[in-house]
Amino acid sequence: MLKLTVFSFLFLVIVACDDANLPDDRLPEVTAEPLTIAETDQNQEITIDLMLDKPSTQEIIVNYSTKNGTALAGSDYRSIQNENLTIPPGDLSASINLTILGDEFKEDEEIFYINLTSAINASISTEEIEIKITDTDTLEEPGGSTSFEGYESPLEYEGYELVWQDEFEADQLSDDYTFEIGTGGNGWGNNESQYYREENTRLEDGYLVIRAKKENFGGREYTSSRIITENKKEFKYGRFDIRARMPYGQGIWPAIWMLGANFREVSWPYCGEIDIMEMIGGQGRERIVHGTVHWDSDNGYANYGHSRTLSDKTLSDQFHVFSIIWDENSIEWLIDNQSYGSIDTTPSHLDEFREEFFFIFNVAVGGNWPGYPDEFTEFPQEMWIDYVRVFQQP
Structure with missing residues (x-):
């Protein structure tokens, strides 16, 4: 019995040694x-x-x-x-x-x-x-107020029906949008300082957020984001409501605007431009909302617009609803449903404004109009958009 046990043990040892010498053919x-x-x-x-x-x-x-x-x-x-x-x-x-x-x-x-x-x-x-x-930092992050208070517009208007809306409740932007990337060659026609990146846009808790950062990228000192609805969502006439809260600071330039859908064929300003709202930061200018149109007249480039100055708070302190009411005869600008100007578009040299337009949402940094950031400009800065709603007459 003992001899058999020893033999068995030696046999197992020999087999084990042979197995150890077998090649390992599996992948690392x-x-x-x-x-x-x-x-x-x-x-x-x-x-x-x-x-x-x-x-x-x-x-x-x-x-x-x-x-x-x-x-x-x-x-x-x-x-x-x-x-x-x-x-x-x-x-x-x-x-x-x-x-x-x-x-x-x-x-x-x-x-x-x-x-x-x-x-x-x-x-x-x-x-x-x-x-x-x-993170062990202690400073609170800037970028405008964290308040979500402010004016809210209704979901219906007499004589109109809601034809498109985005409440930004999804996990990512829908296919209705395209990112414009880069520097636009010459600073998007305005000598702006930012490089537009997809990474600077996010959806957060039902809001679209566009962030401008002080960040070296693509040969520029700043980054931001710009999204458009070209070839996706284009409209001719209606009421357009966008609820948003602005960033702030010298050289910061948020805009919610539209370009003619024939922009790629005829170029700017021949396509026409409708600025639903613009704000330029710094020097107390954050209380002023601007609404403007741009076009090509018989005498060359032309523009016309209005502005409204808030009585107390800035556009970054809380949300406002920026609107236009646009038909074949006129364009009217509103903030929180209060009209602050209009333009008669019946003259033939304003035919651009009887065609389809697409949306653009962006935050520029620097440029001919706002000037450039200084040592007091805080980064990052963010524009928050709660919703976009388009109403048209049936």
Whole structure:
């Protein structure tokens, strides 16, 4: 019995040794650990290590992208989409480089993710890497009032029907919008200072938020966002209501406006422009709303408009409803349903305003009209839009 037991033991040892010498034909597994990083006042570069559980004789390529959580691309970190990381043969790790965007303002703990979407010559064990950003800042973030109070307009008007609205209740912008990206060549015709990015727009708690930041990007010192409804939602005549709260500060230029749908064919100002509202920040100008039209007359470029100065609060202190009432004969400007000017559009040289127009929402930084930010301009600045509603006569 003892001899049999010893023999059996020796047999098992021999089998185990033979198994250990068998080749490991499985693909290397890619893993990564979650990372916690403390945000500072300055941008900082961080690395996330991807590790292999065994070396490979072949080059390994891992595709990855960042994904928003409570931390947002463009505000808290720089987005990366569809990038490839190469792990050379024989190596057991390689690093992804990321930029965390710093500021001086107090924020809650935030999280975003790196998704490992595919791998060549390896399998992915960790598909999603959590990156946690902690914050020890004490300053309250600027960007205008946090009040959600202010005038609200009705959902119906006598003689009109609601034909389109966006209450911004979804998780992302609808297909009704397109982002305009870049510098517009010459600062969008106004010598503006910002680079427009998709990352500077977000939806939050039923609001569209466009954020202007002091951030070097694309050769510019500032970033912001600009969205349009061209070829998506274009309208001829009606009542247009937009409830919004403005940013503030020298050189800040928020606008809610429209361009003629034939803009790409005839160019500006031949297409016509309707500025539902504009505000230029600084020097006490944040109490003034401007409504203007632009066109090409027989004598060249022309414009005409009106403004209204609030009696006490600024346009950044609370929400207001900015409106136009537009038909084949006139355009009238209103704030909180109070008219402050109109233009007779019956003359033939104003035919531009009897065609379809599309919306533009943006926050510019600097330019010929507002001037440029100074040492007192605080960033980031945000325009909050609660809703857009279009009413037309049936």
